[in-house]
Amino acid sequence: MISVVGHTAIDHLFRVPALPGRHTSTYITEHKVYFGGGAANIAVGIALLGEKCSLISAVGGDFAGSDYDRWLRSLEVVQDFTVVEDAFTPTAYVFTDEDRDQVTYFEWGASAVRSDMEAPALDFVHMATADPGFNVRVAEKAAFASFDPGQDLLRYSSEQLASILGNIDMLFSNHHEMAEMCRMLGTEQDAIVASVPMVIMTKSAEGSVLYHEGAEHQIPVVTVDAVDPTGAGDGYRAGFLTAYRRGYDPVDCCRVGAVVSSFVVERMGTQTNLPDWERMLARYRKHFGTLEPTDR
Amino acid sequence: MISVVGHTAIDHLFRVPALPGRHTSTYITEHKVYFGGGAANIAVGIALLGEKCSLISAVGGDFAGSDYDRWLRSLEVVQDFTVVEDAFTPTAYVFTDEDRDQVTYFEWGASAVRSDMEAPALDFVHMATADPGFNVRVAEKAAFASFDPGQDLLRYSSEQLASILGNIDMLFSNHHEMAEMCRMLGTEQDAIVASVPMVIMTKSAEGSVLYHEGAEHQIPVVTVDAVDPTGAGDGYRAGFLTAYRRGYDPVDCCRVGAVVSSFVVERMGTQTNLPDWERMLARYRKHFGTLEPTDR
Numbered sequence: 001m002i003s004v005v006g007h008t009a010i011d012h013l014f015r016v017p018a019l020p021g022r023h024t025s026t027y028i029t030e031h032k033v034y035f036g037g038g039a040a041n042i043a044v045g046i047a048l049l050g051e052k053c054s055l056i057s058a059v060g061g062d063f064a065g066s067d068y069d070r071w072l073r074s075l076e077v078v079q080d081f082t083v084v085e086d087a088f089t090p091t092a093y094v095f096t097d098e099d100r101d102q103v104t105y106f107e108w109g110a111s112a113v114r115s116d117m118e119a120p121a122l123d124f125v126h127m128a129t130a131d132p133g134f135n136v137r138v139a140e141k142a143a144f145a146s147f148d149p150g151q152d153l154l155r156y157s158s159e160q161l162a163s164i165l166g167n168i169d170m171l172f173s174n175h176h177e178m179a180e181m182c183r184m185l186g187t188e189q190d191a192i193v194a195s196v197p198m199v200i201m202t203k204s205a206e207g208s209v210l211y212h213e214g215a216e217h218q219i220p221v222v223t224v225d226a227v228d229p230t231g232a233g234d235g236y237r238a239g240f241l242t243a244y245r246r247g248y249d250p251v252d253c254c255r256v257g258a259v260v261s262s263f264v265v266e267r268m269g270t271q272t273n274l275p276d277w278e279r280m281l282a283r284y285r286k287h288f289g290t291l292e293p294t295d296r
Numbered sequence: 297m298i299s300v301v302g303h304t305a306i307d308h309l310f311r312v313p314a315l316p317g318r319h320t321s322t323y324i325t326e327h328k329v330y331f332g333g334g335a336a337n338i339a340v341g342i343a344l345l346g347e348k349c350s351l352i353s354a355v356g357g358d359f360a361g362s363d364y365d366r367w368l369r370s371l372e373v374v375q376d377f378t379v380v381e382d383a384f385t386p387t388a389y390v391f392t393d394e395d396r397d398q399v400t401y402f403e404w405g406a407s408a409v410r411s412d413m414e415a416p417a418l419d420f421v422h423m424a425t426a427d428p429g430f431n432v433r434v435a436e437k438a439a440f441a442s443f444d445p446g447q448d449l450l451r452y453s454s455e456q457l458a459s460i461l462g463n464i465d466m467l468f469s470n471h472h473e474m475a476e477m478c479r480m481l482g483t484e485q486d487a488i489v490a491s492v493p494m495v496i497m498t499k500s501a502e503g504s505v506l507y508h509e510g511a512e513h514q515i516p517v518v519t520v521d522a523v524d525p526t527g528a529g530d531g532y533r534a535g536f537l538t539a540y541r542r543g544y545d546p547v548d549c550c551r552v553g554a555v556v557s558s559f560v561v562e563r564m565g566t567q568t569n570l571p572d573w574e575r576m577l578a579r580y581r582k583h584f585g586t587l588e589p590t591d592r
Contacts, residue, residue, distance in 0.1 A: 062363075101319065103320065103322075
């Protein structure tokens with residue numbers, strides 16, 4: 001079982017002719033709902049690749065019986081949810097007009113309450129963006145813990161961040177997040193990389209780098225016709241974690257991550273084009289050759 | 297059975313610190329959902345007053361199993377719905393900031409499809425704001441038809457409006473709507489009033505006027521501590537129609553309408569404070585004395 005901690009969220013994407021000014025209104029010409037939230041994206045990716053997965057999130061009273069609920073159930077993602085009955089499931093309302101101007105209204109909703117919760121002792125957990133205090137406690141108790149700070153880094157104190165980095169086995173970060181972590185801790189990238197057993201830096205079109213046992217491995221990006229980059233990082237993590245849990249070599253795990261990520265960007269939405277293991281494997285072979293188990 | 301034709305809609309009212317500019321985002325500090333839509337407001341009012349009611353609306357695939365669905369079922373409102381599976385139930389998203397600046401995004405959703413539908417032959421129907429062509433056909437076939445043009449008047453052609461006015465037994469209108477109807481038909485208020493058996497003009501704080509059998513009756517407003525005027529007119533119509541269906545004199549029906557309306561404005565939301573018949577009656581007696589059946 002892979003546990004994933006963080007947000008389960010809903011993205012409402014609206015098209016309007018023009019964004020309304022104050023005290024005016026406009027009509028919606030298109031409304032699409034995408035299932036999202038960093039943790040849920042990763043959990044769904046893992047489940048589709050065929051690993052058992054549990055998702056630890058806070059959702060609102062509106063979640064049970066929703067389409068998203070049904071989607072997660074159909075994938076047999078275990079919902080280890082805190083249900084806040086009088087709150088909404090975290091939701092982004094994004095309005096885009098014909099000039100591609102955009103405004104976003106984000107509702108934390110149920111996610112605002114996680115802070116006081118006792119953390120479970122987990123065997124193998126990935127912590128996506130979530131309440132800092134909760135993640136600190138999860139990292140302390142977990143047998144194997146992986147972490148990506150995501151967009152919530154600014155909500156962490158430097159003590160909380162230092163505590164997490166001191167307790168994790170794996171760190172996923174992009175350059176922006178790494179720079180921010182260095183600033184918060186008053187340290188250099190080399191020091192952070194040296195302090196965590198495995199660090200994966202993702203670099204968009206330039207692929208990713210794995211730092212492991214003193215070595216640095218470059219993993220090229222799997223180039224496709226990209227439509228929407230949202231969720232690419234979550235797809236990468238889903239691929240890596242699934243392959244890692246299955247015992248593959250970390251470099252091969254990064255390649256699996258790159259392949260899964262390449263599927264995500266081919267379609268709008270973060271959970272709309274995630275591959276099963278066979279589909280992943282076919283593309284993997286084309287780009288990287290055979291994928292052999294190791295006795296890691 | 298009283299049938300009501302028109303919108304069943306959902307109002308999402310959000311509070312944000314400040315309305316976001318283009319390409320920026322903000323977070324939602326409060327999110328309340330109110331059940332609305334002119335026809336649904338009236339139907340719920342009728343059901344709570346104790347009359348059987350059917351609601352003829354178009355809703356989206358998201359409606360079944362929703363809280364709104366459960367609310368209507370609990371009131372035994374018959375859902376005579378056209379379900380448009382791949383559309384949303386009509387929804388207003390209203391964002392208000394701390395300076396009380398406000399923007400509204402309105403989604404027609406399922407309501408956009410009603411135009412081609414065959415109209416049923418109804419015994420006693422109120423037509424709230426809805427697809428003009430559909431309302432024209434409903435009015436042609438109904439044994440007793442009542443109409444309020446609401447905010448959709450601009451969507452009617454003058455031919456459609458003339459056809460409806462020629463076929464209805466009762467018209468509800470405020471001054472703004474009456475002025476607009478006069479403009480559209482190139483006629484005067486007196487001519488419209490003379491052409492419909494019963495006309496009720498609502499005038500906000502000044503009460504209402506009933507034009508019936510050549511006479512003009514002034515009905516005073518029932519003054520309360522008003523919090524939110526939204527839905528006052530729908531409450532009035534629910535009260536009037538229920539009392540009329542029960543055989544009360546039209547002037548008394550207007551008084552019942554005024555009383556129901558006074559409850560609606562006491563609380564935020566259009567369906568949050570509608571009274572049952574007993575509660576209505578208690579306030580009625582305080583303002584208007586006894587309510588006696590007639591052999592109308």
